[in-house]
Amino acid sequence: MLDLIIRGGRVVTPQGVGDWTIGVQGERIVWVGLDDPSLQAGRVIEAAGKIVVPGGIEPHAHLASLVTMHPGGREFTLGPEEDTVGMAFGGVTTHIDFCFVHPKTDIPAALDHRRKRWEGASVVDYSFHLALGGALPLKIFDQIGDAIAEGFPSFKVFTNETLPPHPHRLPFKLDFGRIELAMTRAARHGGIMVVHAEDDDIVQFNYERFREEGRTEGANLHLVHNKLSERLAFTRTIQTAHATGAGVYFVHTSAREGVEAVNEARGHNLPIYAETLHHYACFSADDYRQPRGFCYHTYPSLKTADDNRALWQGLVGDAVSTTATDEFPTSLALKLRGKRIDDVTGGNLGAEARMGIVYTEGVVNRGMSLERYAAVTSTNAARILGLYPRKGVIAPGSDADLAIIDPAIDKTLTREDFHVSDYSPWEGWRVRGWPVTTILRGVPIVENGRLHAGPGFGQLVKRKIDPVILRRPAS
Numbered sequence: 001m002l003d004l005i006i007r008g009g010r011v012v013t014p015q016g017v018g019d020w021t022i023g024v025q026g027e028r029i030v031w032v033g034l035d036d037p038s039l040q041a042g043r044v045i046e047a048a049g050k051i052v053v054p055g056g057i058e059p060h061a062h063l064a065s066l067v068t069m070h071p072g073g074r075e076f077t078l079g080p081e082e083d084t085v086g087m088a089f090g091g092v093t094t095h096i097d098f099c100f101v102h103p104k105t106d107i108p109a110a111l112d113h114r115r116k117r118w119e120g121a122s123v124v125d126y127s128f129h130l131a132l133g134g135a136l137p138l139k140i141f142d143q144i145g146d147a148i149a150e151g152f153p154s155f156k157v158f159t160n161e162t163l164p165p166h167p168h169r170l171p172f173k174l175d176f177g178r179i180e181l182a183m184t185r186a187a188r189h190g191g192i193m194v195v196h197a198e199d200d201d202i203v204q205f206n207y208e209r210f211r212e213e214g215r216t217e218g219a220n221l222h223l224v225h226n227k228l229s230e231r232l233a234f235t236r237t238i239q240t241a242h243a244t245g246a247g248v249y250f251v252h253t254s255a256r257e258g259v260e261a262v263n264e265a266r267g268h269n270l271p272i273y274a275e276t277l278h279h280y281a282c283f284s285a286d287d288y289r290q291p292r293g294f295c296y297h298t299y300p301s302l303k304t305a306d307d308n309r310a311l312w313q314g315l316v317g318d319a320v321s322t323t324a325t326d327e328f329p330t331s332l333a334l335k336l337r338g339k340r341i342d343d344v345t346g347g348n349l350g351a352e353a354r355m356g357i358v359y360t361e362g363v364v365n366r367g368m369s370l371e372r373y374a375a376v377t378s379t380n381a382a383r384i385l386g387l388y389p390r391k392g393v394i395a396p397g398s399d400a401d402l403a404i405i406d407p408a409i410d411k412t413l414t415r416e417d418f419h420v421s422d423y424s425p426w427e428g429w430r431v432r433g434w435p436v437t438t439i440l441r442g443v444p445i446v447e448n449g450r451l452h453a454g455p456g457f458g459q460l461v462k463r464k465i466d467p468v469i470l471r472r473p474a475s
């Protein structure tokens with residue numbers, strides 16, 4: 001006798017989509033196949049008319065993070081105990097946050113600190129990218145191999161300072177010498193580089209120039225963090241990766257230039273992957289002029305309608321592998337506090353909306369296949385970042401992490417559809433299809449509009465990347 005059966009839904013697997021039954025024993029999937037009336041279980045979920053996909057993976061979140069755009073204060077984004085409630089309602093079963101390693105600490109100490117913050121605090125499963133920033137001593141790079149062996153195989157670097165330097169702001173940028181060193185170590189030990197790629201010269205010069213010209217209003221952010229900057233930094237990063245043998249996962253690809261650079265590298269069989277944000281695919285710099293326009297902003301910046309098209313083409317096709325949020329949950333007042341090019345609050349609030357928005361905009365409005373939908377919301381992130389096959393796939397042996405989407409839901413989102421903070425940038429957006437049930441390791445944690453798990457249900461997941469991901473573009 002099984003613990004749980006999900007019966008009658010359209011089930012999305014890498015082998016195809018079918019009206020199959022999923023059997024769960026304990027935390028794992030043990031059966032996927034044609035319904036067998038003799039199957040018995042302690043609990044049956046009827047999913048007729050619904051779509052069953054792997055639980056969403058949010059590969060890019062900054063919870064309990066210092067809000068560095070306003071360096072005078074010590075304000076933090078909402079922590080995992082609050083934000084992961086929204087993830088659970090939105091069909092997300094695992095998130096990857098960041099553990100920043102600055103010059104005065106080292107990898108084990110930073111990881112220890114971050115892990116303690118998450119213990120007993122997250123509703124959904126989690127891990128951390130290690131973020132390397134500033135003038136790090138070389139001994140830190142000797143710790144990369146151990147971190148990978150311990151289950152943390154992804155290393156985030158910034159190729160630029162996203163804002164002008166400030167005495168109360170820790171540096172984010174890693175110079176290309178250190179990036180080359182990190183890439184060499186990551187490549188040697190089976191890690192991947194997670195890169196925020198903008199050209200530091202272009203961006204910092206633009207800040208200087210726009211200030212001098214008196215063009216400091218935030219609606220100009222796309223001209224400061226511009227398309228050329230993305231092209232230059234993506235290309236330089238890809239060249240460095242090629243020289244060192246490293247794989248690269250570009251976070252928040254925002255422009256056609258980024259998509260093209262990644263597509264070209266993949267054409268040369270390099271292990272290069274692009275992430276974009278549903279905010280970047282759905283909004284443009286024109287939206288900055290709306291009353292709540294900075295709700296949609298994160299650094300680098302929103303771009304143009306043509307860039308939206310390129311991002312969707314990449315998602316429906318092959319060039320863009322994942323969708324993420326760059327989740328940075330704050331109150332509306334804090335999100336809208338900055339108005340200038342150098343102080344608009346970055347980050348997004350949208351991890352709860354991502355699965356529903358990508359379903360509507362990808363599957364319903366742009367003909368994305370259900371297999372591709374599962375890939376860009378879950379499977380690819382799992383494979384590229386080392387959660388696979390435990391996460392990101394509906395298959396025997398994998399964790400029973402599932403999102404059930406009701407494609408009959410047709411509504412305009414309101415504040416009441418969300419469970420985090422005091423606003424959502426997606427209020428007013430029409431969706432067709434929305435997650436209604438979320439199952440994590442065999443437990444229905446959201447069902448019938450109610451949360452059935454609390455902070456602490458989520459567990460740390462150790463990661464290991466399949467070598468094929470690091471050899472060629474394999475996701």
Ligand SMILES: [Zn+2]
Nearest residue numbers: 060062251326
């Ligand atoms: Zn980010």
